[in-house]
Amino acid sequence: MNLETLDDALRPALFEYLLRLGDDALILGHRLSEWCGHGPYLEEDIALANLALDCLGHAEALLTLAGEVEGQGRTADDLAFLRDAYDFRNVQLVELPRGDFAFTIVRQFLYATYACLLYKALQQSAFEPLAGIAAKAHKEMQYHLRHSSEWMRCLGDGTEESHRRAQSALDELWMYTGELFEVDDTLRTLTEARIAPDMATLQPKWREQVETVLREATLTVPEDPPYMATGGRHGHHTEHLGHLLAEMQFLQRAYPGAQW
Amino acid sequence: MTPAEILEALTEVRDPEIPVLNIVEMGIVRDVRLEGDTVHVDITPTYTGCPAMRTIEAAIVQTLQARGFQQVVVHKVFREPWTTDWMTDEAREKLRAYGIAPPPPRADEAPELIPLPFSVARGPAVPCPFCGSEQTRQTSAFGATACKALFFCEACQQPFEYFKAI
Ligand SMILES: [Zn+2]
Numbered sequence: 275m276n277l278e279t280l281d282d283a284l285r286p287a288l289f290e291y292l293l294r295l296g297d298d299a300l301i302l303g304h305r306l307s308e309w310c311g312h313g314p315y316l317e318e319d320i321a322l323a324n325l326a327l328d329c330l331g332h333a334e335a336l337l338t339l340a341g342e343v344e345g346q347g348r349t350a351d352d353l354a355f356l357r358d359a360y361d362f363r364n365v366q367l368v369e370l371p372r373g374d375f376a377f378t379i380v381r382q383f384l385y386a387t388y389a390c391l392l393y394k395a396l397q398q399s400a401f402e403p404l405a406g407i408a409a410k411a412h413k414e415m416q417y418h419l420r421h422s423s424e425w426m427r428c429l430g431d432g433t434e435e436s437h438r439r440a441q442s443a444l445d446e447l448w449m450y451t452g453e454l455f456e457v458d459d460t461l462r463t464l465t466e467a468r469i470a471p472d473m474a475t476l477q478p479k480w481r482e483q484v485e486t487v488l489r490e491a492t493l494t495v496p497e498d499p500p501y502m503a504t505g506g507r508h509g510h511h512t513e514h515l516g517h518l519l520a521e522m523q524f525l526q527r528a529y530p531g532a533q534w
Numbered sequence: 535m536t537p538a539e540i541l542e543a544l545t546e547v548r549d550p551e552i553p554v555l556n557i558v559e560m561g562i563v564r565d566v567r568l569e570g571d572t573v574h575v576d577i578t579p580t581y582t583g584c585p586a587m588r589t590i591e592a593a594i595v596q597t598l599q600a601r602g603f604q605q606v607v608v609h610k611v612f613r614e615p616w617t618t619d620w621m622t623d624e625a626r627e628k629l630r631a632y633g634i635a636p637p638p639p640r641a642d643e644a645p646e647l648i649p650l651p652f653s654v655a656r657g658p659a660v661p662c663p664f665c666g667s668e669q670t671r672q673t674s675a676f677g678a679t680a681c682k683a684l685f686f687c688e689a690c691q692q693p694f695e696y697f698k699a700i
Binding site (some may be wrong): 311317318320321323324325327328329330331332335402403405406407410411413414417421423500 | 582611616652
């Protein structure tokens with residue numbers, strides 16, 4: 275099905291779902307872009323800026339589609355710059371401050387492993403415009419996965435200090451990974467309509483791939499915490515998102531409609 | 535004008551980041567349709583975040599309006615995703631002459647990029663666009679634009695860019 279043949283009853287759930295996908299990419303892209311000019315060395319600085327650009331590209335495509343599905347005339351820019359924190363639908367994982375280089379890399383690795391699996395599955399989506407974006411995004415996220423997996427091995431199996439930092443980032447981030455695979459009514463509706471994949475089949479694959487790289491990186495898989503962070507998909511965020519939006523949205527809020 | 539003539543006109547539009555190539559030989563233009571007075575042009579981004587796409591869209595409209603078409607609609611399509619295999623041989627040779635190592639044809643069944651060590655996941659040698667030597671190494675998988683990687687030639691001691699095969 276496409277925009278014309280989409281069942282109106284599915285529109286609200288699909289809009290919500292596209293915001294989730296688009297906001298994950300947008301917020302992660304913004305966090306990556308914060309490294310521009312601060313990377314550990316020139317090539318890595320450029321690499322992180324490239325990863326940021328890919329994420330922003332995915333966000334633009336997904337949020338444009340979200341606006342079309344919603345049918346209220348909102349553009350990707352409207353959705354990115356004119357919503358408040360409680361209207362964002364990203365997981366908390368992507369909004370956490372960038373931390374040190376190890377923290378950024380571990381998060382990128384955990385997310386890229388998830389995104390590769392998700393975008394691959396979404397290529398089979400019954401909603402054709404989404405399947406098209408997923409096919410494109412999948413190609414690009416594979417580069418992210420390769421980049422971050424290689425760094426996981428360098429950091430984990432590197433010096434005592436790099437190992438310590440990577441392990442500490444992993445321990446800190448683990449409680450934010452549960453949210454990636456959460457299922458609610460929105461997702462169930464779309465899985466039934468064959469628009470979204472069944473997350474329960476993706477989670478074990480994610481776990482297996484993550485554990486393989488962690489083993490090679492001589493890092494320890496964290497024990498499952500008593501509490502997994504949750505709420506991002508419904509607009510409940512950490513205090514960090516508001517600060518991020520204050521910076522990201524400043525220009526459009528101060529000078530509405532400004533262009534260059 | 536026929537769609538073929540419109541396509542020919544679009545060869546005037548260059549990729550702003552690689553000005554030796556036009557958007558037709560790069561495989562960015564996917565389809566041209568005439569409906570009444572309106573020209574529809576389907577383009578596909580090389581990379582989703584490619585900042586050159588907006589400039590390219592504007593240049594397409596401008597070029598066709600200069601040929602007398604008042605209504606030009608540019609559609610961005612994602613399927614099939616762009617691949618370097620759509621680049622013509624002529625385009626590859628232009629890239630090399632410009633100092634950018636061109637992408638080789640992808641393997642028929644490109645293996646999925648699974649998280650293997652770089653040494654295993656890396657493909658065949660990339661010949662230096664200046665001296666042709668295969669004694670080159672990748673210094674970064676990411677270059678000044680999303681489509682390129684950075685390499686160094688041990689033979690002539692020159693850094694160069696490589697257009698990644700995707
Ligand atoms: Zn050379």
